[in-house]
Amino acid sequence: MSVVGIAEIERIKKRVQICDFLVVAQLFLEDNFLLERPLKFDDIKPRLLGHWGTCHGINVAYANLMNVYGDDSGFSFVLGPGHGFPALQANLWLDGELAEIDEKATVDESGLEYICRNFSWPDGFPSHASPITPNVITEGGELGYSLANAYGLSLGHPEKTTAVLIGDGELETATAIDSLNLHDLLDSEKNGKVLPILHLNGYKISAPSIYARRSEREINELTRGFGYTPRWIEGDDAEDFQDALYDMEVAPFYIMHTEKGYGGPNRYHNSHQIPLKNPKTDAKELAKLEEWLRSYHPEEIMAEVKEITKERRDD
Numbered sequence: 001m002s003v004v005g006i007a008e009i010e011r012i013k014k015r016v017q018i019c020d021f022l023v024v025a026q027l028f029l030e031d032n033f034l035l036e037r038p039l040k041f042d043d044i045k046p047r048l049l050g051h052w053g054t055c056h057g058i059n060v061a062y063a064n065l066m067n068v069y070g071d072d073s074g075f076s077f078v079l080g081p082g083h084g085f086p087a088l089q090a091n092l093w094l095d096g097e098l099a100e101i102d103e104k105a106t107v108d109e110s111g112l113e114y115i116c117r118n119f120s121w122p123d124g125f126p127s128h129a130s131p132i133t134p135n136v137i138t139e140g141g142e143l144g145y146s147l148a149n150a151y152g153l154s155l156g157h158p159e160k161t162t163a164v165l166i167g168d169g170e171l172e173t174a175t176a177i178d179s180l181n182l183h184d185l186l187d188s189e190k191n192g193k194v195l196p197i198l199h200l201n202g203y204k205i206s207a208p209s210i211y212a213r214r215s216e217r218e219i220n221e222l223t224r225g226f227g228y229t230p231r232w233i234e235g236d237d238a239e240d241f242q243d244a245l246y247d248m249e250v251a252p253f254y255i256m257h258t259e260k261g262y263g264g265p266n267r268y269h270n271s272h273q274i275p276l277k278n279p280k281t282d283a284k285e286l287a288k289l290e291e292w293l294r295s296y297h298p299e300e301i302m303a304e305v306k307e308i309t310k311e312r313r314d315d
């Protein structure tokens, strides 16, 4: 039996559903954001720029971490793959953190339209995490630094817990792999806890990642060799994720297994950036996009957002 109840698990899944929807809406839509009418060519942005493939996994990690650490003021989340910015932006919007620095990003329908219309847009939000993103300490545009940054953040703060999501492609960089040694160098009573989470979604751009081609035993041995205790999580199993966060080992190294592009029309390497190239001019692609967006039940999204906002106020 899981340490968390069914209601909490449902809440986590709803949050992922909302944020996945918001990612797709940010990437593609210029209007008709909640699909109150059938989608038209005019609703689609003229230039599609951004990354989808990694976003579902980011939303899964964020929702599960927030369920455990959302009220902990000493908690930080470091995101390695900053190209998954639409997922980060969706979560920051939903939690009202974006509204604290941008008065138009209100947690209501007009704020939702604002973040979607302005994603990857001239004078709007960029496609990657950037210095205007609230609390950003790593942009992720150049992969490799997330784990080192997470350890840096923990220095001298024993009260802190920092979770860090590292892409399996990112872990191929020299900086990221060597940062695994920091655990041995910095593990002391003076510093905070770091929770590395490897996002094993199998691909880096168009090719398989090296770690995705390693066996479970090889990854376990690699991480044990650096002094960690490996713990595998099937990403979409929120119960498994919650249990893994609650039964924390001394030096956990989480391996979150997801399918790159899960939920979208193309999976794996075809999902890395924009998985539908021409929905503005191709009726078949437009229909696929509409089907994809409707799979998240856009008619329920605002009611669910209100519910989450209300729960936050009641707390």
Ligand SMILES: Cc1ncc(C[n+]2csc(CCOP(=O)(O)OP(=O)(O)O)c2C)c(N)n1
Pocket (backbone or CB within 6 Å): 053, 054, 081, 083, 140, 141, 142, 143, 144, 166, 167, 168, 169, 170, 171, 173, 199, 201, 203, 204, 205, 209, 260
């Ligand atoms: C140092 C560096 N090398 C190459 C790139 C180009 N690049 C952008 S995304 C990406 C793939 C990243 O793969 P992964 O970290 O697994 O992220 P995900 O598959 O979750 O998108 C690469 C190689 C980069 N951003 N930084």
